[in-house]
Amino acid sequence: MVKISSCTSIAQDILQLLPHSAVEFPTGVSAKETCKMFFYCYHTDVLKGKSVERRFRLTSRWATGFHLQFVDAFTDTILQGQSLTTSQTIISAGANRDYSFTNPSVVLTVSTDGNLEILEGKISYKVTSISSNSNTSATLLDSGNLVLRNKKSDVLWESFDYPSDTLLPGMKLGYDKRAGKTWSLVSWKSRDDPSPGAFSIEHDANGSSQIFNLQGPKMYWTSGVWNGQIFSQVPEMRLSYMYKYNASFNENESYFTYSLRYPSILSRVVLDVSGQVRKLNWHEGTHEWDLFWLQPKTQCEVYAYCGPFGTCTRDSVEFCECLPGFEPRFPEDWNLQDRSGGCVRKADLECVNESHANGERDQFLLVSNVRLPKYPVTLQARSAMECESICLNSCSCSAYAYEGECRIWGGDLVNVEQLPDGDSKGRSFYIKLAASELNKRVSSSKWKVWLIVTLAVSLTSVFVNYGIWRRFRRKGEDLLVFDFGNSSEDTSYELGETNRLWRGEKKEVDLPRFSFASASASTNNFSIENKLGEGGFGSVYKGKSQRGYEVAVKRLSKRSKQGWEELKNEAMLIAKLQHKNLVKVLGYCIERDEKILIYEYMSNKSLDFFLFDPAKRGILNWETRVRIIEGVAQGLLYLHQYSRLRVIHRDLKASNILLDKDMNPKISDFGMARIFGGNESKATKHIVGTYGYMSPEYVLRGLFSTKSDVFSFGVLLLEILSGKKITEFYHSDSLNLLGYAWDLWKNNRGQELIDPIPNEISSRHILLRYINVALLCVQENADDRPTMSDVVSMLGRENVLLSSPNEPAFSYLRGVKPHASQERPEICSLNDVTLSSMGAR
Known part of the structure; x- marks a missing residue:
């Protein structure tokens, strides 16, 4: 018999294995709160007419009892001796996971007609609908299977026929046509919403x-074909010293199952909310689930992540590129980092019977050191030439490979992964291209050879003029005539050895470098009329080129000690980050002691220009505010989770949210941003940021993590909802905005926080939900705050259940900033960084 700490954490998954279709629910059943079902350790089965509650028992190695506990949604285990009395909700069962019960007296029972029922007071809900004339009993087996049997021990119903998101040893995944059964897994909606x-x-x-x-309906990942022992895309299955895998594929049934070689091991396979399949084993020593393997491990393993005819490179700044001879199908989506549309041919193929006007047939180009595309067809061929001929004579054939056997691909090529040089897994294949496209590539190669010869001949002349060239380069390009239309479309800033923004780095950002004279001329010599704002690091001006392009010119202050580091950091980060909710850097200027960054121009200034001005706040109706909230959340989620460089912004606030002509938000000012890895926290002795927006662990201990940005987002969310500044105080007890919001919320007066100026409030409950999310973000303990992934889910889905927040940090401030001491990190107030919005940015 296993310990409670082990069995109960699995049992919460087992109870979800109740039927998908048999549970009956009335309308109006609450789904606002969610808790997990657990088993407790007792004895005996549940007999006909008896309920499963504290005095009735089940026998099982998983849990020698079947007791309904009411546990917080974030709890995974119940340790022996604990007593939980909080009355919260309980997951119903199976496919009806949208519903929940709030009554703490809910029990599972075997009714007098022999069926399983859920009782809520005097109301009963059918779990099974089985006709049986004999006594029935429910037993939780050692496998974790809840079985309903008749007097003859015939199985009338079993929970293993109704999986949720968890596959236990002995469960099947597949279908049985004769019995009309289908076994599949469905993920939870979020980590606390089942x-x-x-x-x-x-x-x-x-x-x-x-x-x-x-x-x-879209494919996300495939296991690959079953070879009799493992699935081809799950090589970890070869480590089968713990497991025995079995699969059956015939006309009547098709399923996969697994068992354990050592019965003492507790194991499960879980489909998590992100779509990853996780194989977990229970560790008795740590009382935690150890990850054995997971799939897909990287974005390149997600099915068709780069779309048809795209190649994925996991260690590249740009994950996706097109195969040679192809170009993005949807260039605009491609530039916005949505590569799922894939690529199309630059020149159409010609079938063998439909030759070109010049008589040229399609040809092949070698693609090397890749993971081959999915779904090849193996054909009989005695040589590579014969394999090529088969593909060439088939209009539907897109590519072929020959390594002792002939493999061809028809239609779209998906999941081609470019591997690092020297990777032993690298393979080669030949892709079919139109002759005209291949001739272009050959001509290009010839031109390159000619260019190399010409350069070699001209080398002496180049060295003679090198000094003149360097003098010219120091001046930079002319911003007034620069074609930003072409430059801005190229969102993949290359890391090169020339035109470096700074020296001493291994990889450096290749951005247009402009002359100081042209930057000055574009802003009318940095005139006051063109000034957009001023902060601690310098001023921002509106610039305009002779071609009509408008830009924002950020001129760093000569007296700013942090100006150089800020410019270096900001340019490096923004050039590598590409998202529609992040401001774009277009170039830079370094001349003598002048340091300048050039950004895209945002015609509607910054968010604080509208939000904190009573005369302008009405422009921000609730539709616009919600769009701003969701856009900022998506931008932060990209920084924390989906960008190649995981970034903590560290200075998120209203003045750093810029608005374009359509009032769409873009996060700006990355001067204090930092790159991080995984879920790590970092410490610093130099605290920079804006008071009110900084998290308590950062202000007091110098620790920052992604949860620091979550705190800042929560503050910003409260400001947008209320129209009030975080730095203002409310009522006689010196409540700041956090304390004021908390005071209203805990007294069920949250609606009083909502800004009354936009008078069209059609969905007040959504705004109250947003207040709840904001208060979750500003909780004092960083571990209690949600991730940005959770925040986006909570904002976008009304059916995601929200927990109750704890009191926020810094609720009561007396208008005095914390003082730095010798024992605390240095604190630098950057309230003066907020740009005074005199015009657009």
Whole structure:
């Protein structure tokens, strides 16, 4: 018999294995709170007419009892001797995971007619609908399977037929046509919402020996084919010293299952909310689940992540590129980092019977050191030449490879991954291209050879003129005539050895460098009429080129000690980060002691220009404010989770949210941003930021992490909802905005926080929900705050259940800033960085 700390954490998944379709629920059942079902350790089965509650018992190695506890949604285990009395909700069952019960007296029972029922007071809900004339009993087996049997021990119903997001040893994944059964997994909607989520795992209904991971109707990941021992895309299955895998594929049934070689091991496979399949084993020593393997491990393993005819490179600034001879299908989406549309041919193929006007047939180009595309067809061929001929004579063939056997690909090529040089897994294949496209590439190669010869001949002349060239380069390009239209479309700033923004780095950003004279001329010599704002690091001006392009010119102050580091940091980060909710850097200027950054121009200034001016605040209606909130959240989520460089902004505030002509938000000012890895926290002795927006662990201990940005976002969210500044005080007890919001919230007066100026409030409950999210973000303990992924989910889905927040940090401030001491980190107030919005940026 296992310890409670082990069995109960699995049992919460087991109870969700109740039926998908048999549970009946009335309308209006609450789904606002969610808790997990757990088992407690007792004895005996549940017999006909008895309830599963504290005095009735079940026998099982998983949990020798079947007791309904009411546990907070974030709790995973109940330790022996604990007593939990909080009355919260309980997950219902199976596919009806959208519903929940709030009554603490809810019990599971075997009714007098022999069926399983859920009782809520005097109301009962059917779990099973089985006709049986004999006595029935429910037993929780050592496998974790809850079984309903009749007097003859015949199985009438079992929970293993109704998986949720968890596959336990002995459960099946697939279908049985004769019995009309289908076994599939469905993820949770979020980490604390067990209702059905976006991902599901199913067996291929078309009869192939593969398991598909679907995101809605779209393929997200595939296991690869079953080779009799493992699935081809899950090589970790070869480590089978703990497990025995079995699969059956025939006309009547098709399923996969696994078992344990050592019964003492506790194991499960979980489909998590992000779509990853995780194989977990229970560790008795630490009382935690150890990750054995997960799939997909990287974005390049996600099905068609770069779309048709795209290649994925996991260690590149740009994950996706097009195969040679192809170009993005949707260039605008491609530039916005949505590469799912893939690539299309630059020149159409010609079939063998439809030759070009010049008689040229399609040809092949070698693609080397890659992971081959998915779904090849193996054909009989005695040589590479014969394999090529087969592909050439087939209009549908897109590529071929020959390594002792002939493999061809028809239609779209997906999941081509470019591997690092020297990778032993690298393979080669030949892609079919139109002759005209291949001739262009050959001509280009010839031109390169000619260019190399010409350069060699001219080398002496180059050295003679090198001094003149360097003098010219120091002046930089002319901003007044620069074509920003072409420059801004190239969102993949290259890391090169020339035109460096700064020296001493291994990899450096290649951005246009402008002359100081042209930058000055574009702003009318930095005139006061063109000034957009001023901060601690310098001033921002509106610039305009002779071509009509408008830009924002940030001139760093000569007396600013941090100006150089800020320019270096900001240019490096923004040039590598590409997202529609992040401001774009267009170039820079360094001449003598002048340091300048050139940004895209934002015609509607910054958020604080409108938000804190009673005369202008009405322009921000609730539709616009919600769009700003969601845009900022998406931008932060990209910085924290989806960009190649994981970034902590460290100075998120209203003045650093710029608005374009359509009032869409863009996060700006990355001078204090820092790159981090994973979920790490970093410490610093030099505290920079804006009081009110800085998290308590950062102000008091110099620790910053992604949760520091979450705190700042919570403050910004309260400001947007209320129209009030964080630095102002409310009422006689010196409540700041956090304390004021908390005081209203805990007294059920949250609606009083909502800004009354936009008078069209059609969805007040959504705004109250946003206040709840904001208060979760500003909790004092960083571990209690949600991640930005959770925040985006909570903002975008009304059915995601929200927990109750704890009191926020810095609720009561007396108008005195914390003083730095010798024992505390240095604190630098940057309130003066807020730009005074005199014009657009």
